[in-house]
Amino acid sequence: MTQLLDLLLSAVLLAGLYALMAYGLGLIYGVLRVVNLAHGGAIMAGAYAGWWLHERWGIDPYLALPLVLVLGFGSGALLYLLLVRHLPRGAAGGPASLLLLFGVWLLLRNAAYLLFSGNDQVIRTAYSTRSIALFGTFLSLNRLAVLAAALVIPVGLQILLRHTYLGKAVRAVAQNADSCTLVGIDVERVYTFSFGLGTALAAAAGLLSATLFAFNPSFGATELLKSFVVVVLGGLGSVFGTLLAALILALVEGFSILVLPSYLTSAVGFVLLVLVLVLRPGGLFGRPVLG
Numbered sequence: 001m002t003q004l005l006d007l008l009l010s011a012v013l014l015a016g017l018y019a020l021m022a023y024g025l026g027l028i029y030g031v032l033r034v035v036n037l038a039h040g041g042a043i044m045a046g047a048y049a050g051w052w053l054h055e056r057w058g059i060d061p062y063l064a065l066p067l068v069l070v071l072g073f074g075s076g077a078l079l080y081l082l083l084v085r086h087l088p089r090g091a092a093g094g095p096a097s098l099l100l101l102f103g104v105w106l107l108l109r110n111a112a113y114l115l116f117s118g119n120d121q122v123i124r125t126a127y128s129t130r131s132i133a134l135f136g137t138f139l140s141l142n143r144l145a146v147l148a149a150a151l152v153i154p155v156g157l158q159i160l161l162r163h164t165y166l167g168k169a170v171r172a173v174a175q176n177a178d179s180c181t182l183v184g185i186d187v188e189r190v191y192t193f194s195f196g197l198g199t200a201l202a203a204a205a206g207l208l209s210a211t212l213f214a215f216n217p218s219f220g221a222t223e224l225l226k227s228f229v230v231v232v233l234g235g236l237g238s239v240f241g242t243l244l245a246a247l248i249l250a251l252v253e254g255f256s257i258l259v260l261p262s263y264l265t266s267a268v269g270f271v272l273l274v275l276v277l278v279l280r281p282g283g284l285f286g287r288p289v290l291g
Contacts (some may be wrong), residue, residue: 006137011254012247013143016150017208019246021223022230023154024201026242029231031174031194032113034084034095037101037228040220041108042199044208046072047215048112053124061123061211065096068207069200076199077192079104084195085188091198105220112217120214128211153204170194222266229273248272 021043028036047066053059059067083104087096094196131138161167173190180187209215209223226249234245249269256268 007254007257008251009137009139010143012252013139013147013207013256015243015247015250016147017205018226018230019243020150020153020201020208020251021205022227022234022242023157023239024198024205025224025227026231026234027157027201028195028198031170032084032191033086034087034097034101034199035197036195037224038104038108039077039198039202040224041105041210042072042076042202042220043223044112044215044217044220045075045108046203047210048069048116048121048206049203050119050210051215054125060125061207062149062274065149065204065207068178068203072200072203073196075196075203077196079199080192080195085191102167109217109220116217118216118218120216122208122214123210125211134239140212142211146212149208153244154199154239154243155180157201161239166190187230226269229269232245233276 011169024042025036028039030035044067048172049071050064053064053067083100084097087100091201096159125142127141130141132141132144133139159167161171169180169185169190170193172185173187173194177187180190193194205223206220209219230242230245233248234241234243249272252268252272253265256265260268
């Protein structure tokens with residue numbers, strides 16, 4: 001019974017991180033119809049940004065989170081303005097965007113190798129090994145802090161998308177960009193904002209991941225694949241669906257260790273992805289408009 005409770009609590013804590021990794025990927029695809037293969041590179045860059053700020057300046061990783069969000073937003077907006085916006089729109093731009101953004105990911109990874117070498121790094125703080133007792137088990141303070149951040153950020157995202165003019169513009173562009181130009185919405189500005197915001201969310205996920213797991217320049221590949229699973233399972237356009245899909249993925253991975261070898265647990269999520277694509281391609285809560 002204790003083991004089942006431990007697995008359940010671990011899955012809930014991990015689900016918040018999975019959801020945060022997926023929000024940015026889903027947002028960019030939902031608005032721009034671009035599969036952002038550089039998402040994994042943004043996660044890795046966020047991890048190194050948080051680590052560098054902590055090692056060089058002694059900034060607590062959770063206090064550094066707003067700064068990493070700003071840096072991620074600026075980098076994503078710049079990437080869109082310099083490269084992505086020049087891609088052809090529609091189906092013709094699909095292969096081009098995949099190749100371009102995959103190249104950006106490779107560039108980020110190799111730059112990290114040059115700057116930081118290939119050694120594993122981890123963000124260690126004074127409370128990294130501390131835990132609290134809850135329901136007869138012990139929970140890491142870091143995992144609880146990551147869960148709190150992963151719940152606060154999507155609440156802010158939901159408020160932005162539903163209750164601000166900019167958020168309503170993002171949702172409108174996601175539905176029909178051509179019609180938005182007729183009512184005075186600056187579609188290119190919305191695209192720039194959406195790509196920047198999606199990149200910022202990925203960087204934040206990388207920073208929070210670095211407080212829990214070791215990372216190196218190859219970090220982000222598995223996280224990108226898990227983000228795909230969560231986005232497809234939850235359905236495009238639903239923040240709640242993404243969170244629920246992340247919980248389902250974390251539960252399936254967590255409890256599969258009871259019946260499968262540990263090296264096979266990561267493959268369970270991809271089996272789940274195939275089943276969803278076959279049985280319910282729209283995901284659990286897919287909607288035509290973001291939010």
